[in-house]
Amino acid sequence: MSLIETAAAESGGSLHQRILSDISEKILSGAWAPGHRIPFEHELTAEYNCSRMTVNKALSQLAKAGLIERRRRSGSFVRRPQSQAAVLEIHDIRIEVEALGLLYRYERLARLKRRSSAEDRALLELTAAGPVLALECLHFAGQRPFAHEQRLINLTAVAEAGEEEFLEIAPGPWLIGRVPWSEAEHRIRAIAADQHIADALDIEPGAPCLVVERRTWSAEHPVTHVRFTYAAESHTLVARFKPSQG
Amino acid sequence: MSLIETAAAESGGSLHQRILSDISEKILSGAWAPGHRIPFEHELTAEYNCSRMTVNKALSQLAKAGLIERRRRSGSFVRRPQSQAAVLEIHDIRIEVEALGLLYRYERLARLKRRSSAEDRALLELTAAGPVLALECLHFAGQRPFAHEQRLINLTAVAEAGEEEFLEIAPGPWLIGRVPWSEAEHRIRAIAADQHIADALDIEPGAPCLVVERRTWSAEHPVTHVRFTYAAESHTLVARFKPSQG
């Protein structure tokens, strides 16, 4: 069966876009693991019955996005997910807590696999329905709850997350070790704690909290949406910039 | 004189890369302002003496990167910078307010020139005493107060700020137009409004607020420290990242 028949999902209709999203789906689903050699340009040319330039355009973009690595004479290979530098850019609660000199502890409160609701699709910016994993977790600093985490994982993009219980490892580090991210969006705001959050963080209802929501994409595919809620006294976000160019 | 002779900077040697970096340099330097129509593909084809495909590859990448916007039949245009968007979005309050479709109004509450106190020096990370300008301002969206601003300007670094009253123009845009920044640090947190902030923003004392503090340096010199306070319901910070690794 050719790739053409199983063809892609959404994407802007053009052939090189379809090739691109076919391949990135294979990578993100885990069907093609890191290190896997993806078909040569001339093979894809045959698969899709198109010119090499068209295939090349798709593969060049994948390389630019960091999903694959291309080597002359050898072929193109699925890359290992992003480096540590990028990991630091996405803040890791364990590291924050340990930087404070406190003992870190993680607890999973709830886990539910379900078909995406309309709300789920809005949060993940998904167009089509599909399986998602909903998680609720708590992160502790010493004895005190430090952050509450509410997370959705798009199982269409990261199928193997459906098999993980997340009892021992938090979903953040788990995902970072597996899925290369190509883009992230943060939304940051202040809220008054509702009863649920107040109970979880052991604070008064109505107390101010910092909410950080993050959406992550990998090569155009929504991967996860997470909302961290911190009690006001417990946390300050720090970000240092230099003016960027290019 | 052709672009070829003034040609590009660094970049990987290939022609489309050079075209790309020539153009992005024009844009980032401000030589081509937002809205400026960049040369048509066929003009660049002539400039660089290459095929349209080569020019197209460069322009397509620029469009994908968000630096330009392409419109059929009309040409390609410089977009309002997005790479700085994360920073500007945070700090040009006028733009934020107008993006909400509301009327922006600015008001200076207080202005005081003084020798830096110990607290001032801590906020600015100054080692030696010297003159500073302390400002307190309000930004309105429509009828409602939107953000409260408390600012220190290091007059040793920006002497001419001492002559400015800041009655008509807010210190943020004034500084941006004069002082190039080389580094900035943000601290973001949630607080409960104290009486002073509650009065200024017309909210209840104890209501949650988002606080964004920003320190800016220009060539190692501390320039300014500013604290913005937003009522919780009025504001969400948005920041989009791509991983920095190549």
Next chain:
DNA sequence: ATGGCTATTATGTATATACATATTGAAACG
């Protein structure tokens, strides 16, 4: 005027082709 048709224009996508370049495996040589 006004609505609709058509020609023009710039971009969007794709093809076939060509040559350059890096890398590898194997053959040729000392």
Next chain:
DNA sequence: CGTTTCAATATGTATATACATAATAGCCAT
């Protein structure tokens, strides 16, 4: 046996060409 050389291979870049598509300007007829 080790080294050099060479040919094969996959990607990298560029060309000339073609047709599709979207937006606009101008024209025409009502």
